[in-house]
Amino acid sequence: MVSVSRTVRVNAPVEETFTYVDEPENHVEMTPSIAEVSNVEPLENGGKRLDYTYKMVGVPLTGSLEAVEYEPDERIVFEMDGDLSGTLTWEFEADGDATRVTYAAEYDLPDGVLKSVAEPFAVRYNERELRTTLANLRDRIELGTVA
Numbered sequence: 001m002v003s004v005s006r007t008v009r010v011n012a013p014v015e016e017t018f019t020y021v022d023e024p025e026n027h028v029e030m031t032p033s034i035a036e037v038s039n040v041e042p043l044e045n046g047g048k049r050l051d052y053t054y055k056m057v058g059v060p061l062t063g064s065l066e067a068v069e070y071e072p073d074e075r076i077v078f079e080m081d082g083d084l085s086g087t088l089t090w091e092f093e094a095d096g097d098a099t100r101v102t103y104a105a106e107y108d109l110p111d112g113v114l115k116s117v118a119e120p121f122a123v124r125y126n127e128r129e130l131r132t133t134l135a136n137l138r139d140r141i142e143l144g145t146v147a
Helices: 014-021 026-030 119-142
Strands: 002-010 034-042 048-056 059-071 075-082 085-095 098-108
Touching: 002 119, 014 085, 014 098, 014 119, 026 034, 026 119, 098 119
Parallel strands: none
Antiparallel strands: 002 098, 034 048, 048 059, 059 075, 075 085, 085 098
């Protein structure tokens, strides 16, 4: 199982940061390897269910995410099914007038092409992906480029 986690401080209130992350279409802009988000559906718990296409080392992976835990302005936990299975967790914590955002991913690599890639490479790839995603989140909010 691959497990990666990163934290960033965003100079914006928790509510603004959470609202941005809670919009699935924003992940296409924020996360370099997400090629597409589709079929977004609201859930009774306040979260969302969606389909995605993610490219890892150039290999397209498809699946769905469903918010199995949804606590506004605090936490979203997605269960991931499809080519990758596991969980994605977003946590939000007030830090004065700013927000500390932690993004963690735990998943199993699929059989086939990616199984032939060494797990340490997959961990490094996804650590870089998390760093970039969190930096993009911070920059989009702090630089005012959020639509």
